[in-house]
Amino acid sequence: MLHRVTPRQPPFRWRNLQNKSMGAPAAARAGSDGPILFASSAHAGQINPLLSIAGELSRRGVPGLWFASTDNRRADIEGASIGSPVHFVSCGINDRTKELIEDPAFYAALAQQGPMTTNSFLLAMRWMFDQERLTVEYQRMLAHIDQVQPRLMVIGI
DSSP states (O other), rough: OOOOOOOOOOOOOGGGGGGGGGOOOOHHHHHHOOOOOEEEEEEHHHHHHHHHHHHHHTTOOOEEEEEEEEEHHHHHHHHHSSSSSSEEEEOOOTTTTTHEEEEOOHHHHOOSSSSSHHHHHHHHHHHHOHHHHHHHHHHHHHHHHHHHHEEEEEEEE
């Protein structure tokens, strides 16, 4: 497979952005250009930094803030609304921990005492990266992108 080589773009320069809208408040510029869509998995390491950014933009009154994640993070996302609303978009129900609770053999294999073996590592990876669940979340995200039509997407995966 051949890859097309594209010419290198010139370096980004802030002075190239100077125009009439640069003097307007951030909230006015954001609303006129379209919504901002944040997207993240439910894991704290990915979602918490994005929640902080969305919360700060909300505090500043930036309109059109959307946040896509799994249903178990809905309250956290809606709680980030300090000024303007941060709209929640569902990417699916995150019930992966259900297996840990309902299947003692699965839990015992995953949470064995001592160093992790290759088998327990593979089991953990299969559990974390369940293709069926990830496919559903991905397809829902594409539908939300089509619906929201964001001008900017901030994604933490």
